[in-house]
Amino acid sequence: MALKIYNTLTRSLEEFAPGGVIKENIKDYPPATIYSCGPTVYGFAHIGNFRAFVFNDLLRRYLKFRGFTVNHAMNITDVDDKTINKSIEEGVSLKEYTEKYTDIFYQDCKTLNIETVEHNPKATESIDEMINILEKIDKKGMLYKRDDSLYFDISKFSSYGKLSRLDKREIRPGARYDADEYEKNDVRDFALWKAPKEGEPHWDTPFGKGRPGWHIECSAMIRKIFGSTIDIHTGGVDLIFPHHENEIAQSEAAYDEPFVRHWIHVEHLLVNGSKMSKSQGNFYTLRDLLEMGNSPRSIRHLLLTAHYRKQLNFTLEGIKQSDQALARIDNLLLRLEHIKGGKDNPELDTILEKMNRNFIESVDNDLNISGGLGVFFEFVHLINTLISEEKISGEDAAKIIKAIENIDQVFGFIFMEEPSSNVDEERINSLIEERLNAKKEKNFQRADEIRLMLENKGIILEDTKDGTRWKEKR
Numbered sequence: 001m002a003l004k005i006y007n008t009l010t011r012s013l014e015e016f017a018p019g020g021v022i023k024e025n026i027k028d029y030p031p032a033t034i035y036s037c038g039p040t041v042y043g044f045a046h047i048g049n050f051r052a053f054v055f056n057d058l059l060r061r062y063l064k065f066r067g068f069t070v071n072h073a074m075n076i077t078d079v080d081d082k083t084i085n086k087s088i089e090e091g092v093s094l095k096e097y098t099e100k101y102t103d104i105f106y107q108d109c110k111t112l113n114i115e116t117v118e119h120n121p122k123a124t125e126s127i128d129e130m131i132n133i134l135e136k137i138d139k140k141g142m143l144y145k146r147d148d149s150l151y152f153d154i155s156k157f158s159s160y161g162k163l164s165r166l167d168k169r170e171i172r173p174g175a176r177y178d179a180d181e182y183e184k185n186d187v188r189d190f191a192l193w194k195a196p197k198e199g200e201p202h203w204d205t206p207f208g209k210g211r212p213g214w215h216i217e218c219s220a221m222i223r224k225i226f227g228s229t230i231d232i233h234t235g236g237v238d239l240i241f242p243h244h245e246n247e248i249a250q251s252e253a254a255y256d257e258p259f260v261r262h263w264i265h266v267e268h269l270l271v272n273g274s275k276m277s278k279s280q281g282n283f284y285t286l287r288d289l290l291e292m293g294n295s296p297r298s299i300r301h302l303l304l305t306a307h308y309r310k311q312l313n314f315t316l317e318g319i320k321q322s323d324q325a326l327a328r329i330d331n332l333l334l335r336l337e338h339i340k341g342g343k344d345n346p347e348l349d350t351i352l353e354k355m356n357r358n359f360i361e362s363v364d365n366d367l368n369i370s371g372g373l374g375v376f377f378e379f380v381h382l383i384n385t386l387i388s389e390e391k392i393s394g395e396d397a398a399k400i401i402k403a404i405e406n407i408d409q410v411f412g413f414i415f416m417e418e419p420s421s422n423v424d425e426e427r428i429n430s431l432i433e434e435r436l437n438a439k440k441e442k443n444f445q446r447a448d449e450i451r452l453m454l455e456n457k458g459i460i461l462e463d464t465k466d467g468t469r470w471k472e473k474r
């Protein structure tokens with residue numbers, strides 16, 4: 001079995017081989033060098049942003065699960081058009097403004113159990129590398145100065161457009177664009193380095209005073225950290241053009257070597273079937289969703305359910321379905337923890353091996369996590385059946401819990417910690433009693449209501465011969 005991932009650059013599924021040469025054993029590969037475009041820290045990241053960040057997390061977790069070593073960087077864009085405009089609007093320094101939202105971003109990542117990566121470079125701390133790249137591009141004669149800004153001459157870079165597959169006719173040499181973000185029908189020379197406007201932060205350089213364009217930042221941080229061609233570059237599909245196209249142009253023009261081997265792009269997230277927008281009232285930050293009482297575990301689960309190259313339709317109903325999926329896993333763990341003694345199941349090792357193998361087979365196919373989840377829930381169902389048939393011993397149960405912990409190194413939502421629910425034991429016990437009475441009176445609707453109410457508060461009930469047990473959700 002080999003891990004294959006779709007490469008946007010070649011438009012094909014390719015075996016993943018850190019260093020670029022396929023090896024027999026995964027442990028013989030050098031560490032996989034990965035760069036993910038991080039947040040622009042000008043406000044709270046929204047749930048669409050977090051889809052991409054949770055995907056980055058899945059990618060690194062799965063690589064490690066398969067035995068690769070990862071060396072992963074995700075940048076913080078703390079100087080660009082948006083951050084500068086917002087800090088001026090609020091009347092605070094760029095540094096003060098961006099530090100606040102950088103901290104908030106890291107807290108949100110922690111809430112969603114996104115692992116810390118090996119490097120978190122900041123654009124403002126990589127200015128020297130940017131100047132270095134500018135000087136190299138200048139020597140090649142691929143940049144020019146106009147009104148104190150520096151532009152990349154795309155007509156001089158013959159493979160410009162290879163990532164986004166631009167039609168050559170779309171390229172209009174000589175026309176320039178200043179903004180960090182623009183559309184495909186504005187394919188023009190882009191700003192590498194911008195002359196500062198009144199009141200904007202700037203740096204002194206051999207090219208005069210100025211500040212970086214957005215695109216040069218990522219090229220510089222990648223060079224600073226990794227030094228040479230990297231294995232994987234990730235980002236949302238909206239970054240393919242112009243951001244990633246421009247990163248390739250700058251880096252390959254400066255260093256005459258391939259910039260990135262494998263480009264991976266995550267599709268958009270829709271909310272209630274349409275593009276998120278403040279005017280449509282379907283714009284959610286992570287914090288909005290938590291304030292509404294949704295659990296971070298369920299949000300993480302939901303963000304992972306769709307394949308990264310498919311659009312994900314995010315709905316509040318979807319979070320409820322994720323609540324239920326997680327409750328099934330929690331219930332199984334609760335049952336397993338209570339099994340003592342009994343005869344070992346001779347089939348168990350085979351069952352565990354098969355689950356693991358099928359999981360890897362699914363996810364190896366272009367990180368098909370939906371397939372992996374399917375395999376896992378089939379396993380949950382099977383184990384539940386075996387428990388009901390009393391075919392699982394205490395020792396078996398411990399093995400099964402271990403196997404679930406192992407798979408959760410990839411999922412990250414089963415054993416993830418959640419803020420404590422401040423449970424009031426007395427209240428829970430009285431609700432359990434009320435539920436019992438409702439059942440006796442055959443008022444099953446009320447009994448179900450109570451169970452769901454507790455579940456939403458993070459309390460799971462399990463009915464046994466000896467009465468009802470409860471437990472906090474993990």
Ligand SMILES: [Zn+2]
Nearest residue numbers: 037038218243
């Ligand atoms: Zn970037």
